[in-house]
Amino acid sequence: MSAQIQTNNARRGRVQRTLMVAVALSYVAVLLLAPLAGITYYGLKSGLGPIGDTFRQSDIQHAFYLTFVIMLVTVAVNTVFGVIVALVLTRDHFPGKRLVSALVDLPLAVSPVIVGLMAVLLFGRGGWFESFFAAQGIQVIFALPSMILVTIFISIPFVIREVVPVLEELGTEEEQAAWTLGASKLQTFFRVTLPNIRWGLLYGIALSAARAIGEVGAVLIVSGSIQGQTETATLYILRAFDQYQEQQGYIVALTLALFSIVLLIGIETFKRKSTREVR
Amino acid sequence: MAGSIDVRGLTKSFGTFQAVQDVSFSAAEGTITALLGPSGSGKSTVLRMIAGLEQPDSGSVWVSGEELTDASVQDRRLGFVFQHYALFRHMTVRRNVAFGLSVRRVDKSAQRERVDELLELVGLAPFAHRYPDQLSGGQRQRVALARALAPRPQVLLLDEPFGALDARVRQELRDWLDDLHRELGVTSLFVTHDQEEALELANEVVVMNHGKVEQVGEADQIYNQPATPFVAAFVGSSNVLRGTVWERHVHFGRSAVAGAHSIPDGREAVAYIRPHDIEITTAPGEMSFPIAVERRTDMGWMAKLHLRLEDGQPLVAQLPNEEIQGVGPGQRLHANLRNPKVFSDDRVHTASAADGEPAPGDDRDEDADDQAEGSELASARPA
Numbered sequence: 314m315s316a317q318i319q320t321n322n323a324r325r326g327r328v329q330r331t332l333m334v335a336v337a338l339s340y341v342a343v344l345l346l347a348p349l350a351g352i353t354y355y356g357l358k359s360g361l362g363p364i365g366d367t368f369r370q371s372d373i374q375h376a377f378y379l380t381f382v383i384m385l386v387t388v389a390v391n392t393v394f395g396v397i398v399a400l401v402l403t404r405d406h407f408p409g410k411r412l413v414s415a416l417v418d419l420p421l422a423v424s425p426v427i428v429g430l431m432a433v434l435l436f437g438r439g440g441w442f443e444s445f446f447a448a449q450g451i452q453v454i455f456a457l458p459s460m461i462l463v464t465i466f467i468s469i470p471f472v473i474r475e476v477v478p479v480l481e482e483l484g485t486e487e488e489q490a491a492w493t494l495g496a497s498k499l500q501t502f503f504r505v506t507l508p509n510i511r512w513g514l515l516y517g518i519a520l521s522a523a524r525a526i527g528e529v530g531a532v533l534i535v536s537g538s539i540q541g542q543t544e545t546a547t548l549y550i551l552r553a554f555d556q557y558q559e560q561q562g563y564i565v566a567l568t569l570a571l572f573s574i575v576l577l578i579g580i581e582t583f584k585r586k587s588t589r590e591v592r
Numbered sequence: 593m594a595g596s597i598d599v600r601g602l603t604k605s606f607g608t609f610q611a612v613q614d615v616s617f618s619a620a621e622g623t624i625t626a627l628l629g630p631s632g633s634g635k636s637t638v639l640r641m642i643a644g645l646e647q648p649d650s651g652s653v654w655v656s657g658e659e660l661t662d663a664s665v666q667d668r669r670l671g672f673v674f675q676h677y678a679l680f681r682h683m684t685v686r687r688n689v690a691f692g693l694s695v696r697r698v699d700k701s702a703q704r705e706r707v708d709e710l711l712e713l714v715g716l717a718p719f720a721h722r723y724p725d726q727l728s729g730g731q732r733q734r735v736a737l738a739r740a741l742a743p744r745p746q747v748l749l750l751d752e753p754f755g756a757l758d759a760r761v762r763q764e765l766r767d768w769l770d771d772l773h774r775e776l777g778v779t780s781l782f783v784t785h786d787q788e789e790a791l792e793l794a795n796e797v798v799v800m801n802h803g804k805v806e807q808v809g810e811a812d813q814i815y816n817q818p819a820t821p822f823v824a825a826f827v828g829s830s831n832v833l834r835g836t837v838w839e840r841h842v843h844f845g846r847s848a849v850a851g852a853h854s855i856p857d858g859r860e861a862v863a864y865i866r867p868h869d870i871e872i873t874t875a876p877g878e879m880s881f882p883i884a885v886e887r888r889t890d891m892g893w894m895a896k897l898h899l900r901l902e903d904g905q906p907l908v909a910q911l912p913n914e915e916i917q918g919v920g921p922g923q924r925l926h927a928n929l930r931n932p933k934v935f936s937d938d939r940v941h942t943a944s945a946a947d948g949e950p951a952p953g954d955d956r957d958e959d960a961d962d963q964a965e966g967s968e969l970a971s972a973r974p975a
Contacts (some may be wrong), residue, residue, distance in 0.1 A: 486674055486676060486678035487678050487679075487680055487681070489645055489665075489672075489674075489678065490672065490674060490678040490679075490680075490736075490739075491680075491691070491695075492645070492665040492666055493643055493645070493665055493666075493668075493670065493671070493672035493740070494691050494692035494695060494739065494740075494742075494743065495666050495669065495692055495695050495696050495743060496666065496691070496695040497666060497695075500695050504691075504695070505680055508682045509681070509682060
């Protein structure tokens with residue numbers, strides 16, 4: 314009798330678990346895999362010919378080039394300054410530290426479109442800094458500098474947010490040990506601190522890169538989206554759909570998606586290594 | 593002078609907390625000195641100021657006759673061993689030990705030679721290619737020691753070197769460090785809250801409490817001639833007996849002990865008596881106390897006797913079994929109290945009045961077990 318109840322309970326437990334897994338899987342499938350499959354299908358529908366044609370188009374080549382340049386500069390700047398900010402936030406004490414720590418997350422909370430607008434207000438016609446840069450003969454708005462600037466702003470938090478907890482976990486004893494052994498602050502950073510935070514840092518870099526590639530809103534506003542000049546890959550996709558060139562749009566989108574997937578796999582690897590690192 | 597340590601008037605506070613007040617002592621070349629004190633006594637802060645990891649508010653640090661107070665950590669060239677090893681976790685044992693040599697750009701072959709020598713010395717040559725997390729606690733501490741010794745420091749500073757280890761490994765490592773010191777003769781200063789460790793290893797002991805030095809002296813001096821009530825209570829275990837002074841004796845009811853030399857008549861005083869300084873006799877002697885035996889606990893070769901004086905004060909004696917055969921609860925016997933350490937009552941109060949919270953930032957996580965050891969006896973904090 315009681316054995317009967319037990320098997321019933323066990324069966325019910327199994328059914329519930331199967332149901333949960335099914336819900337989770339279909340959620341992921343509908344929201345993530347279906348669009349990906351869609352892009353892949355439409356991108357490859359007419360064979361490989363259109364792909365070659367697409368990549369021979371000079372405005373598309375330029376768009377990829379721009380996206381790549383923006384990503385590189387953004388990642389470089391945010392890596393260097395992100396590590397510095399993370400070190401200051403974990404190792405130093407100063408008034409207003411908590412405020413700075415909170416401000417770091419601001420770009421996550423503010424819509425990229427608003428970020429773009431802020432940049433226009435600062436550097437656009439009649440903006441605070443417009444006359445200064447105009448006098449130097451530097452075109453900021455509707456040009457590469459502003460596009461890089463907003464992308465940097467938007468991806469500020471990633472490196473900092475990944476490195477801070479690793480630094481906190483690491484503590485300062487190893488660094489102090491290095492000093493007592495005669496290592497300068499710089500030697501200590503490169504030989505002790507950096508190797509200990511490397512996986513967390515790489516994870517942060519990968520996230521920044523993915524964010525920089527995918528950015529549309531802010532860049533759309535500050536760039537003016539001038540074809541062959543200030544048009545990034547994502548902006549090209551927007552135009553392609555406006556101008557009924559869906560085929561090319563899908564191909565560019567698929568390329569970006571593939572790049573992001575490679576990054577994601579990289580991120581996952583880093584993440585696993587960095588959680589193993591923090592023991 | 594090479595390798596001597598001189599500390600003069602070191603003072604340091606963290607915010608409103610006075611961690612170290614006017615601490616002075618010196619350690620001669622080639623000796624082992626212990627900085628002994630309870631948690632929050634400022635002993636680790638003193639060590640960190642000598643190493644340059646903490647900057648004193650005032651006072652000075654001298655090593656080998658050279659003032660280092662304003663020198664950077666790197667320039668001091670002192671070896672430092674951390675309680676939690678602080679090994680570089682991404683480096684092998686070999687690279688950990690070589691670190692101090694490679695940052696100073698020592699020639700590669702000289703590095704290899706020195707590292708081999710040290711790995712041999714600490715008995716870890718077979719583990720050279722392991723990572724710290726593949727070693728036991730005792731092995732890690734030996735790597736930390738080898739790493740600190742590699743650049744041939746003038747002085748070795750050890751912060752609770754055995755604090756994070758279990759009792760057996762701790763004893764092993766203590767003996768090993770003693771041997772190592774005999775072999776190398778490098779001047780060593782170590783921080784500990786374990787009085788046994790201090791008495792066993794050190795030539796000289798600096799006892800600290802509440803940021804101040806209570807006493808500096810050789811181990812047996814600290815134990816047998818404590819300068820303050822704190823030292824009498826903290827170092828070794830003691831019975832605490834309160835009485836009134838009359839003609840240089842402290843009186844408890846009808847009995848008295850000597851030793852109250854400079855305390856005026858009529859003053860309250862406290863006598864500290866070691867559990868092994870009590871002799872049990874059946875017949876009354878010239879200076880003996882009538883006592884009642886309340887409990888007996890056998891502990892192998894010796895036994896613990898819980899006694900009570902006539903005036904009701906408890907007393908614990910620890911004696912070899914053979915000396916107290918047949919002694920048991922309910923008996924009325926006599927006790928001779930040897931070597932009492934007597935302090936005027938007001939000094940005891942000033943010594944214990946400041947008992948407060950452990951200091952922030954000092955001795956963060958030492959285990960209280962060692963202090964509790966024998967506290968059953970000592971409870972040396974007169975209310």
